Structure formats: C-alpha cells, structure tokens
Amino acid sequence: xxxxxxxxxxxxxxxxxxxxxxxxxxxxxxxxxxxxxxxxxxxxxxxxxxxxxxxxxxxxxxxxxxxxxxxxxxxxxxxxxxxxxxxxxxxxxxxxxxxxxxxxxxxxxxxxxx
Amino acid sequence: xxxxxxxxxxxxxxxxxxxxxxxxxxxxxxxxxxxxxxxxxxxxxxxxxxxxxxxxxxxxxxxxxxxxxxxxxxxxxxxxxxxxxxxxxxxxxxxxxxxxxxxxxxxxx
Numbered sequence: 730x731x732x733x734x735x736x737x738x739x740x741x742x743x744x745x746x747x748x749x750x751x752x753x754x755x756x757x758x759x760x761x762x763x764x765x766x767x768x769x770x771x772x773x774x775x776x777x778x779x780x781x782x783x784x785x786x787x788x789x790x791x792x793x794x795x796x797x798x799x800x801x802x803x804x805x806x807x808x809x810x811x812x813x814x815x816x817x818x819x820x821x822x823x824x825x826x827x828x829x830x831x832x833x834x835x836x837x838x839x840x841x842x843x
Numbered sequence: 844x845x846x847x848x849x850x851x852x853x854x855x856x857x858x859x860x861x862x863x864x865x866x867x868x869x870x871x872x873x874x875x876x877x878x879x880x881x882x883x884x885x886x887x888x889x890x891x892x893x894x895x896x897x898x899x900x901x902x903x904x905x906x907x908x909x910x911x912x913x914x915x916x917x918x919x920x921x922x923x924x925x926x927x928x929x930x931x932x933x934x935x936x937x938x939x940x941x942x943x944x945x946x947x948x949x950x951x952x
Contacts, residue, residue: 772942774940829937831889834888835886836886
C-alpha cells in the first residue's frame, strides 16, 4: 500500500464554521506533512510531524490547528478561515524527516471558504 | 533556509522533441533532489529523484543530472509525448522539501 488517503476531497465552509481535514497512511512512515497549494503555485509547507510530534510550524496562523492522533493519522482542524485560505490542501508522508526519501502525496482536499 | 529557483516557468515542445527544465539551489547541505509531475487537479507524483552522491540518473525517457559544485540540477525528457503535459516541480531537501516554482510543460501533438 503506497497510498496517502485524504478526506474529504472537496469542502466548502463558511468563515464561522469549524471543520477538519483528515489524512491517513499505512506505509509505516514516521514523517507526515501538511502543504497548502494555490493554483499554478508550488506546494507551500505548513506543518511537519516527526514520530507524531510537531517538528516544524511554518508560522501558520492559529486558525489552522494540526493534530497527529497516531502514526498513521494526521488531521488539520480549521476554524474561522478567510476566503484567501481557499486552496488545495495536500497531505504527504515520508519514511522520516531526514529529507532524503520520497514524499508520497495524497490527492488533496480542495477547500473553498465562502 | 533553502532557496530553489526553477526555469523556465512555461515550456512548449513538439511531440517527439526533448524538454529540459533547470533548477538551482542555495544550501550546500541539501542532499536529495526529487522531481514531481502534477497533472491538472491531481496530486504531485514523483517521477525521478537523485541523491547528492550521484551525478546522473536515468529511467527510460527521463533523466536527471546534478552538479553539486554549481548547485544546479536538471530534468531531461526525451521523445516527449502529449501525456507528458503537466506542471513539473523540482525540490531540494535536507530535512524538509523546498519546491521550485514549477514549469508548465505543453507537448504539442
């Protein structure tokens, strides 16, 4: 199984809503990532989890709250988002955070904030 | 932090021709250089990668070269096909992935 699975695939939410994005992998990877991708732009790193601990937070606003319940799951909790937060949110995983192994990406959640 | 530059931003080639995309990086500690292909509305997928102890790697029609001294690496696609049309991202990594700005490749039948 070389899949990273993200749910939901599409999400429309209002600025006062609370929602969560979910990511799951069963490859035994110990590093998991959240990226934000705007149209025609590269993925932009948000958070890195290593062995279920947050190791990198790229100065992401607190309206995005990551959570790693176990080594296979990664969540991104969303609250009070702005329209400019509309984007494709990609989850990825890799063997570790040493950075010299392939990162596998999920298919993404396309988020629209209205 | 690492800074990865990628050129060109758009590239159009005739089917059967070759395509070359170039990237430079700034941090000599980066030791892993993957290339991702992203089709419209889909996830980035690894097409080839190279590590800092290797100068060149080839997989069928795709090759990557790395010049550590000059801190640049390139993707070469030969005998291009319409299904090669996509956005290609290079990346440099030591403990996280830094992506280039992307190249939109169009292969004209």
